[in-house]
Amino acid sequence: xxxxxxxxxxxxxRIPLTTIGIAGLLMVLLVIxxxxxxxxxxxxxxxxxxxxxxxxxxxxxxxxxxxxxxDMWSRTVHGARTMLIVVALSTVISIVIGVPLGxxxxxxxGLLDRVLTMVMDAIYAFPSLILAIAIAAALGPGIINTxxxxxxxxxxxxxxxxxxxxxxxxxxxxxxxxVAIGAKQTSILLKYIFPNVIFVVIAVFTLSVxxxxxxxxxxxxxxxxxxxxxxxxxxxxxxGHPYLVSGYWWLVTFPGLMIIILAVGxxxxxxxxxxxxxxxxxxx
Amino acid sequence: MTSLKVFIVxxxxxxxxxxxxxxxxxxxxxxxxxxxxxxxxxxxxAPMERVIELKKELGLIDEKGDEIPLIIQYFNxxxxxxxxxxxxxxxWGKRPVIVEIMEHLPATIELAIVGFIVSxxxxxxxxxxxxxxxxxxxxxxxxxxxxxxxxxxxxxxxMFQLVFSVWLKILPVGGRIGVGLEPPTYTGxxxxxxxxxxxxxxxxxxxRHITLPAVTLGLVISGVFSRVTRASxxxxxxxxxxxxxxxxxxxxxxxxxxxxxxxxxxxxxxxGLQLALLMTGAVLTETTFSWPGMGTFLLERIQYxxxxxxxxxxxxxxxxxxxxxLIVDICxxxxxxxxxx
Numbered sequence: 267x268x269x270x271x272x273x274x275x276x277x278x279x280r281i282p283l284t285t286i287g288i289a290g291l292l293m294v295l296l297v298i299x300x301x302x303x304x305x306x307x308x309x310x311x312x313x314x315x316x317x318x319x320x321x322x323x324x325x326x327x328x329x330x331x332x333x334x335x336x337d338m339w340s341r342t343v344h345g346a347r348t349m350l351i352v353v354a355l356s357t358v359i360s361i362v363i364g365v366p367l368g369x370x371x372x373x374x375x376g377l378l379d380r381v382l383t384m385v386m387d388a389i390y391a392f393p394s395l396i397l398a399i400a401i402a403a404a405l406g407p408g409i410i411n412t413x414x415x416x417x418x419x420x421x422x423x424x425x426x427x428x429x430x431x432x433x434x435x436x437x438x439x440x441x442x443x444x445v446a447i448g449a450k451q452t453s454i455l456l457k458y459i460f461p462n463v464i465f466v467v468i469a470v471f472t473l474s475v476x477x478x479x480x481x482x483x484x485x486x487x488x489x490x491x492x493x494x495x496x497x498x499x500x501x502x503x504x505x506g507h508p509y510l511v512s513g514y515w516w517l518v519t520f521p522g523l524m525i526i527i528l529a530v531g532x533x534x535x536x537x538x539x540x541x542x543x544x545x546x547x548x549x550x
Numbered sequence: 551m552t553s554l555k556v557f558i559v560x561x562x563x564x565x566x567x568x569x570x571x572x573x574x575x576x577x578x579x580x581x582x583x584x585x586x587x588x589x590x591x592x593x594x595x596a597p598m599e600r601v602i603e604l605k606k607e608l609g610l611i612d613e614k615g616d617e618i619p620l621i622i623q624y625f626n627x628x629x630x631x632x633x634x635x636x637x638x639x640x641x642w643g644k645r646p647v648i649v650e651i652m653e654h655l656p657a658t659i660e661l662a663i664v665g666f667i668v669s670x671x672x673x674x675x676x677x678x679x680x681x682x683x684x685x686x687x688x689x690x691x692x693x694x695x696x697x698x699x700x701x702x703x704x705x706x707x708x709m710f711q712l713v714f715s716v717w718l719k720i721l722p723v724g725g726r727i728g729v730g731l732e733p734p735t736y737t738g739x740x741x742x743x744x745x746x747x748x749x750x751x752x753x754x755x756x757x758r759h760i761t762l763p764a765v766t767l768g769l770v771i772s773g774v775f776s777r778v779t780r781a782s783x784x785x786x787x788x789x790x791x792x793x794x795x796x797x798x799x800x801x802x803x804x805x806x807x808x809x810x811x812x813x814x815x816x817x818x819x820x821x822g823l824q825l826a827l828l829m830t831g832a833v834l835t836e837t838t839f840s841w842p843g844m845g846t847f848l849l850e851r852i853q854y855x856x857x858x859x860x861x862x863x864x865x866x867x868x869x870x871x872x873x874x875x876l877i878v879d880i881c882x883x884x885x886x887x888x889x890x891x
C-alpha cells in the first residue's frame with residue numbers, strides 16, 4: 267500500500283553497510299573532514315605564494331609547491347571545500363527544479379506531461395559533459411555558474427524518476443480515496459503523493475553524486491569552473507599538467523588522487539546503499 | 551512494408567523532435583544567457599565598425615544595421631542548419647564550422663574505436679575471470695566494475711604519461727603521430743590510412759601515439775563491460791549444457807568459449823548504451839593527450855570565444871549521438887524481432 271513506510275523503516279534505523287560500503291563511507295568522510303577542518307590542517311594560505319617555485323615534497327611542504335610557489339598541501343585540503351560546495355549546490359538546484367516538475371508532470375499528465383517528458387528525454391540522451399561544457403562556457407566562471415551548469419544535466423534524472431514514481435503512487439487506492447472524499451488537488455499532491463515519492467530523490471542522489479563530482483572535476487580541468495586562485499582540484503590538475511613532462515609529478519598527483527578518492531568513495535557508498543535498498547541500477 | 555521497415559521509419563521520424571529540442575536548447579543557451587558575446591569577443595574598447603561587422607557575422611543585425619528579433623534569428627539559424635550550414639568560425643580563416651569539424655572528426659572516431667575495443671577486451675577478460683574463478687577474484691572484479699568509471703580520466707592519463715613517457719620514455723606523451731609521418735588521406739583514420747598506403751613508419755608512429763590515450767579511455771569504460779560480462783557468464787555457467795559439457799570431458803577452455811558465445815546478447819546491448827559515455831570520455835582523453843580531435847577543438851575554441859564554432863560543434867555532437875542511438879535501436883530491432891514500434 268504505502269511504498270514509503272517500509273523503505274523509511276529500512277533506511278532510518280541503521281543501514282548495515284557492507285565492507286565496501288564502509289570503505290566508501292570512510293573515503294567520503296575523509297574529504298568532508300578535510301573541508302571542515304581545512305583551516306586547522308594547513309599552515310599556509312592556499313591562494314598566496316608562500317615558498318620557492320616548484321619545490322618537491324618536503325617536511326615544510328608535504329605536497330610540494332607549484333609554479334607560483336603556493337603550498338600544494340594547503341591547496342589540496344582547501345580544494346575539498348570548493349568541490350563539496352559545488353556538489354551540494356548543484357544537487358540542491360537539480361532537486362528544486364527536477365522534483366516539482368516530475369511531480370506535476372506525472373500528476374497532471376496530458377499535453378504538459380508529454381512536452382516536459384520529451385524535453386527531459388532529449389537532454390537526458392545528450393552526452394552530459396558536453397552539455398555542461400556548453401552551459402559553463404556561456405555562463406562564465408564562478409562557483410554558482412558551475413553549479414548551475416552541472417545541475418541542468420541532472421534535472422532530467424530527478425525528473426524521470428520522480429515522474430515515474432508519481433504515476434505509480436497516483437494509481438494507489440488511498441489516492442483514489444482522497445479524491446473520493448473531495449480533497450483538494452494541491453493537498454493530494456503535497457500530502458498524499460509527495461511523501462511517497464521523496465525516497466526516489468535519495469536513490470537518485472546516491473547513484474549520481476559520484477558523477478557530479480567527476481563533472482565538476484572535468485569542468486574545472488577544462489578551465490570552465492572557478493577562477494584562479496581559488497583552490498580547486500581539477501584546476502590544479504590542469505595547471506600542473508604542463509610541468510609533468512619535466513618530471514614535476516607532485517603537482518598533478520595529489521589533487522587528482524583526491525578527485526578519485528571522493529568519486530570512488532561515493533560510488534562504493536552508493537553501491538552499498540542501493541544494493542541494500544534493492545534499487546535497480548539507474549543510468550545517471 | 552515489413553514491420554522492420556515501419557519501425558525504422560517511425561524511429562527516424564521520432565528523432566526529429568529530439569534533435570530540434572537540443573538544437574533549440576543550445577541556441578538559446580548561447581544567446582539568452584547573461585553577458586554580451588560581442589563585447590566578450592572584441593573587448594570593451596573595440597571600434598564601432600568592428601562591433602557592427604561582428605554583429606552581422608553573428609546574424610544579430612541585418613545589412614542595414616537594424617536589429618533582427620531573436621525569434622527570427624532562431625529560424626534563420628534553423629534554416630541554415632537544415633542545409634548543413636553550421637555558420638562560419640569567428641577567428642583566423644573564418645572557415646565554415648562544418649569543414650573544421652570534419653577535419654577533427656576522424657581523430658575522435660579513431661580514438662573512440664580503439665578505446666572501445668580496449669574496453670571490451672579488458673571487460674570481457676575480467677568479467678569471465680571473475681565469474682569462472684569465483685571467490686576473491688569474483689569480489690575483486692565486482693569492485694573493479696564499480697569503481698572503474700570513477701577513475702577520473704585526466705588523472706589516470708597523466709599517471710600513464712608520467713610512468714611511460716617521462717620516466718620510462720617508451721611512449722610519446724601526446725599528439726597523434728610523429729612530425730611529417732602523416733599518411734596520405736583516405737579515411738582520415740591514420741591506422742587504416744597507413745595500412746592502405748603501406749607506410750610502416752606511419753603505422754608504428756600512430757600506434758605508439760594511440761596506445762596511452764586508448765588504454766586510458768578503455769580502462770575507464772571497461773567497468774561496465776566487466777560488470778555485465780561477469781553477471782551474464784555467471785548465469786550461463788549455471789545452465790545444464792555446461793554440466794553436460796563437463797560430463798563429456800570438454801576442456802575448461804572450450805567450455806568457456808561456449809559460455810561466452812551464450813552470454814553475448816547482454817554484452818552487445820551494453821555496447822550500444824555506452825556510446826554517449828564514449829563521447830564524454832573521448833573529450834577528456836583528448837585534452838589530456840593533446841589528441842587533435844573534436845574535444846580538443848571544442849575547448850580550444852571556447853578559449854578563443856569563437857561562439858559560432860562552439861555552438862556548431864555542440865549541435866554536431868547532439869546530432870551524432872542521436873544518429874548513433876538510432877542506428878543502435880535499428881540493430882536491436884533487426885536482431886530481436888520482438889522490438890517493434
